[in-house]
Amino acid sequence: MLRPMNPPLRIESLVKSYGSRSALSGVSLEVKEGEILGLLGPNGAGKTTLIRCVVGRVVPNSGSISIFGEGVGSPSTRARTGYIPQEIALYPRLTAGENLDVFGRYAGLGGEALAASAQSCLTWAGLAERAKEPVMKLSGGMKRRLNMAAGLLHKPRLILLDEPTTGVDPQSRQRIYAMVEQLRQDGVSVIYTTHYMEEAERLCDRVAIIDNGKIIALGTQAELVRQSFGTQCELWLHFDGEAAPTHAAWASARGGTRNGSSFRFTVTDPAAEIAEILESARAESVLIRDLSFRAPNLESVFLHLTGRALRE
Amino acid sequence: MILSIVRTGFLNLRRDRGALMLSFVVPIAFFSIFAGIFGSRGGGLNPVSVAVVDEDRSEVSQRLVKALEDESGLRAAAAPEAAKGAAPVPYDSRSAEAAVHAGDVSVAVVIPKGFGNSPTGFSGPGGARLRLLTDSSDPVAAQVVFGLIQKAAIQSMPDLLTSEEMRMLDRLSGGLTPGQRARIDSTVVRLREYVARRGTRPIAGTKSEIEPLSGGLISAEIRDVVGENKKNPLVAFYAAGIGVMFLLFSASAAGGAILDESESGTLDRILSSRVTMTNLLLGKWVYAALLGFTQLTVMFLWGAFAFQVELFKHLDGFLIMATATVLASSGLGLLLATSCKTRAQLGALTTLVVLVMSALGGSMVPRFIMPEALQKVGLVTFNAWAIDGFTKVFWREEPVSHLWPQVLVLVGAAALFFAIARRLARRWEVA
Numbered sequence: 001m002l003r004p005m006n007p008p009l010r011i012e013s014l015v016k017s018y019g020s021r022s023a024l025s026g027v028s029l030e031v032k033e034g035e036i037l038g039l040l041g042p043n044g045a046g047k048t049t050l051i052r053c054v055v056g057r058v059v060p061n062s063g064s065i066s067i068f069g070e071g072v073g074s075p076s077t078r079a080r081t082g083y084i085p086q087e088i089a090l091y092p093r094l095t096a097g098e099n100l101d102v103f104g105r106y107a108g109l110g111g112e113a114l115a116a117s118a119q120s121c122l123t124w125a126g127l128a129e130r131a132k133e134p135v136m137k138l139s140g141g142m143k144r145r146l147n148m149a150a151g152l153l154h155k156p157r158l159i160l161l162d163e164p165t166t167g168v169d170p171q172s173r174q175r176i177y178a179m180v181e182q183l184r185q186d187g188v189s190v191i192y193t194t195h196y197m198e199e200a201e202r203l204c205d206r207v208a209i210i211d212n213g214k215i216i217a218l219g220t221q222a223e224l225v226r227q228s229f230g231t232q233c234e235l236w237l238h239f240d241g242e243a244a245p246t247h248a249a250w251a252s253a254r255g256g257t258r259n260g261s262s263f264r265f266t267v268t269d270p271a272a273e274i275a276e277i278l279e280s281a282r283a284e285s286v287l288i289r290d291l292s293f294r295a296p297n298l299e300s301v302f303l304h305l306t307g308r309a310l311r312e
Numbered sequence: 313m314i315l316s317i318v319r320t321g322f323l324n325l326r327r328d329r330g331a332l333m334l335s336f337v338v339p340i341a342f343f344s345i346f347a348g349i350f351g352s353r354g355g356g357l358n359p360v361s362v363a364v365v366d367e368d369r370s371e372v373s374q375r376l377v378k379a380l381e382d383e384s385g386l387r388a389a390a391a392p393e394a395a396k397g398a399a400p401v402p403y404d405s406r407s408a409e410a411a412v413h414a415g416d417v418s419v420a421v422v423i424p425k426g427f428g429n430s431p432t433g434f435s436g437p438g439g440a441r442l443r444l445l446t447d448s449s450d451p452v453a454a455q456v457v458f459g460l461i462q463k464a465a466i467q468s469m470p471d472l473l474t475s476e477e478m479r480m481l482d483r484l485s486g487g488l489t490p491g492q493r494a495r496i497d498s499t500v501v502r503l504r505e506y507v508a509r510r511g512t513r514p515i516a517g518t519k520s521e522i523e524p525l526s527g528g529l530i531s532a533e534i535r536d537v538v539g540e541n542k543k544n545p546l547v548a549f550y551a552a553g554i555g556v557m558f559l560l561f562s563a564s565a566a567g568g569a570i571l572d573e574s575e576s577g578t579l580d581r582i583l584s585s586r587v588t589m590t591n592l593l594l595g596k597w598v599y600a601a602l603l604g605f606t607q608l609t610v611m612f613l614w615g616a617f618a619f620q621v622e623l624f625k626h627l628d629g630f631l632i633m634a635t636a637t638v639l640a641s642s643g644l645g646l647l648l649a650t651s652c653k654t655r656a657q658l659g660a661l662t663t664l665v666v667l668v669m670s671a672l673g674g675s676m677v678p679r680f681i682m683p684e685a686l687q688k689v690g691l692v693t694f695n696a697w698a699i700d701g702f703t704k705v706f707w708r709e710e711p712v713s714h715l716w717p718q719v720l721v722l723v724g725a726a727a728l729f730f731a732i733a734r735r736l737a738r739r740w741e742v743a
Contacts, residue, residue: 057743085580
């Protein structure tokens with residue numbers, strides 16, 4: 001009889017409070033084998049606390065975490081988990097190669113295995129030619145990539161990536177995306193925390209939206225959009241900053257919600273409803289500067305569920 | 313505008329506890345320590361401890377011993393303190409020399425056989441001269457004792473000194489007249505009566521009576537029994553003192569790496585790998601100890617080549633003391649680091665602790681010149697124990713088996729520091 005396999009990560013009813021402040025309020029989720037699960041939420045939503053619970057750096061008040069069927073902190077769990085913190089957790093005076101050597105040894109590697117792993121991680125991060133450069137002399141993007149490489153030396157099967165693109169220029173960000181996609185091809189499981197919606201959309205198989213310490217939605221991007229919007233689309237009307245407040249009553253009467261100097265309308269039958277809204281605007285002399293039409297995305301889902309934008 | 317800048321400066325200072333401590337606490341602590349050392353509570357220098365050996369056992373020598381024992385500038389004793397209930401065993405020249413060697417007394421005075429027959433230096437080189445056994449690390453003590461022996465002799469045996477002087481005068485001048493001799497004899501009788509009346513109490517206010525007798529009457533032979541063959545007597549002491557002080561600074565800097573790691577997130581990464589906090593602290597302890605050991609070795613090697621410190625002659629003692637000392641200093645470095653939240657805080661605390669410990673423990677000023685109470689206070693610092701150990705090795709040339717009290721204290725301190733640091737580091741383990 002086949003034994004059911006334990007998932008890389010299973011979290012059940014996790015609660016963590018710091019004094020009276022609740023950081024996690026009953027979080028439950030599961031990461032499947034070979035899956036990239038995006039943990040999407042604004043700053044302070046509880047993403048990093050959740051990750052730190054998984055690596056054993058934060059002890060939850062209640063709830064359980066199992067990694068490949070084992071508790072947090074056991075030697076085999078540590079060997080199968082790779083943690084990449086949000087900060088550049090490297091020794092700045094050591095070279096890139098020396099840093100990998102140090103962290104490889106901390107992970108229990110040595111000898112040829114360590115040398116081979118360090119070399120392959122440097123190549124993966126595109127830093128093979130900068131191995132002898134002190135970290136303090138590397139660019140921000142290079143440091144980020146090396147930071148990621150340092151967490152993968154021991155070839156973990158579950159990787160926890162905590163906002164790996166923070167403070168990185170667009171070009172380096174693309175490079176990091178390529179590195180994460182490489183991980184997907186290698187079949188490892190990844191939790192990827194971010195507050196960039198486009199990252200979650202591009203990289204993640206499923207997305208858990210976290211806000212105020214709670215998972216408020218979990219599924220593929222398509223599932224989340226369908227759950228929130230069904231077949232509806234969004235029409236955005238943009239106004240000049242000064243004019244927008246005067247048109248609030250008009251937009252609100254037609255189901256529009258304000259977001260800055262723009263109003264968002266949800267439409268089910270785009271051809272008929274858009275024509276109707278535009279006609280009404282012309283009749284009431286509402287001056288529209290610009291309009292856009294789009295299918296709802298994760299940002300729309302977040303806005304729909306929380307009533308505020310992701311980066312507020 | 314200028315006022316705003318001044319206000320900003322004070323606001324920043326108020327928030328920066330480290331800077332506040334350096335501005336006010338450190339200077340006051342230093343002032344108090346050095347005032348304690350040199351102010352000596354208004355009483356001048358400490359009495360010099362002296363072992364007195366009376367080989368002559370004549371009436372004259374006993375008068376001198378009594379006078380030395382009564383001298384307030386000395387703490388003279390003819391026998392070491394005996395254990396409770398046991399009878400004191402008087403010093404002989406060998407045990408007195410050993411006491412100087414061990415640092416139990418600063419000087420030993422040996423009154424040789426025949427001293428009573430000719431106590432002054434007038435009888436020429438053939439006379440029995442006092443022997444002063446001294447420690448050359450404390451050159452002042454020998455001079456003080458020599459001076460106070462003259463004073464004690466004048467006070468305790470003016471009659472004998474006068475007789476002796478007159479005998480010399482009689483011989484050198486070709487003979488005194490009977491009248492002169494009679495007057496001198498009567499003066500000697502008066503002096504003897506005076507001494508009998510007064511005992512050996514200090515003679516304040518009677519200066520005119522002793523004036524003719526003042527001067528270097530009692531000759532003595534001074535011999536360094538500690539450091540007698542050393543070319544550069546105090547260098548080993550300072551190598552140890554300064555070495556230990558800087559060990560503390562470097563140990564604290566090495567221990568402080570954990571604060572950098574905490575701040576940069578590296579600590580999170582390390583502790584989520586296979587490394588435990590105990591492993592991490594042990595690793596940092598060993599690193600700081602090896603660094604400190606190298607520092608001390610370099611310091612003593614330089615001392616050996618540039619200042620004739622006898623490192624190679626005492627290599628075993630050096631290795632034992634250096635190991636015990638660096639274990640303690642690196643333990644303290646870890647303790648300081650784990651008790652701070654930031655590097656800046658650690659910098660301020662280290663400056664305070666290291667400078668105070670160094671001043672009290674004898675790294676800056678030898679403890680033997682401090683008041684006795686302060687010498688005892690100094691023993692709470694491990695600088696004092698380390699320096700005492702190095703002094704035993706390089707100065708007193710004691711066998712390494714004599715180092716056990718220092719090694720025990722230093723290793724014990726190291727274990728205690730590490731245990732407290734481990735306890736303090738729990739705050740980083742989990743949130």
